[in-house]
Amino acid sequence: MRDFLYFLARLGIAIPLAILTWIITLFIIGINFFLTLVFALLAGLIPFYTIKFFQRRSVLQSYGLSAQEYKYIHNNLKEAQKKISRLQGKMFQIRSISAMRQLNDMIKLSKRIFNIVKKDPKRFYSSERFFFNHLDSAVELTDKYTMLVTQPIKNKEVLSSLEDTRKTLLDLNSSLEKELMNVLTNDINTLKIELDVAKKSLHREQLERSREGM
Structure with a gap:
């Protein structure tokens, strides 16, 4: 905008x-x-x-970035956006409601991290694992899952692979949640400091009022 x-x-x-x-x-x-x-x-x-x-x-x-740093981060954001769009494209290829919800959560978490970094590019450095590891894993696993789910043969081996992939995707969602918290760490710490300052200020005001009332 x-x-x-x-x-x-x-x-x-x-x-x-x-x-x-x-x-x-x-x-x-x-x-x-x-x-x-x-x-x-x-x-x-x-x-x-x-x-x-x-x-x-x-x-x-x-x-607080150089032109070279900004270009590097901007290029990675463009690549990440393509990967997230690829994940979104897989939504309607999944037939399992639980797996669909799982993928939906993954997309929401990915979008949240992406939008935070897009708004404040310097946070890219605290979320590199998301851009260079977690997002790639999400795309690869989702591709594998949708490929297996569309196979006409559902023998024990295929079903076992589907279950393993679902579990891995669930673990990946947990990793994405931790990554989001990592990106938000500065905000949380800043909020704690602001709350502490506000509490101390209110406490001082209450003490002054009590002294005036004496």
């Missing part, structure tokens, strides 16, 4: 400047029509990309 608003802001400045430049160069200065288009294009593109540079620098400063 913020990127879209930044884009609109750049357009809101670049387009009027381009139009104004074209009008001045064509009707007031009287330059050749082709050259007026060139000047108008430059008058729009130069401020557009200059503003984009400063907007990007401001965003990187707010995140």
Whole structure:
């Protein structure tokens, strides 16, 4: 949303400047029509990309990341989004209600971690196991499960593999829950500190009131 608003802001400045430049160069200065288009294009593109540079620098400063770090995290987020979409595509291939719920929980947890990191890219470093391990495992296991579930033969070996995969997916869900808590650790610690400060402040106020009432 913020990127879209930044884009609109750049357009809101670049387009009027381009139009104004074209009008001045064509009707007031009287330059050749082709050259007026060139000047108008430059008058729009130069401020557009200059503003984009400063907007990007401001965003990187707010995140506390270098351009290289941000690009690295952004690329991993794009890959993660593809994997989550792949998981979502498997939902309707699963016939077991319990397995479907399990996969739904996995998708919700994955989306939650993804959205937290997307909003605050610096948290990527506290959730690398999710991006480089857990999410890949989730996709591979879900692929295996849906492949087995669609087999026409359901002998003891296939049923055993399905059960093992279900158990592994359940363990993976637990790992994702721990990963989410790990990502939220700073928020939880900050909240605890804020609560402690608020409690101490309230306690001081109560003491002052009791002294005034004496």
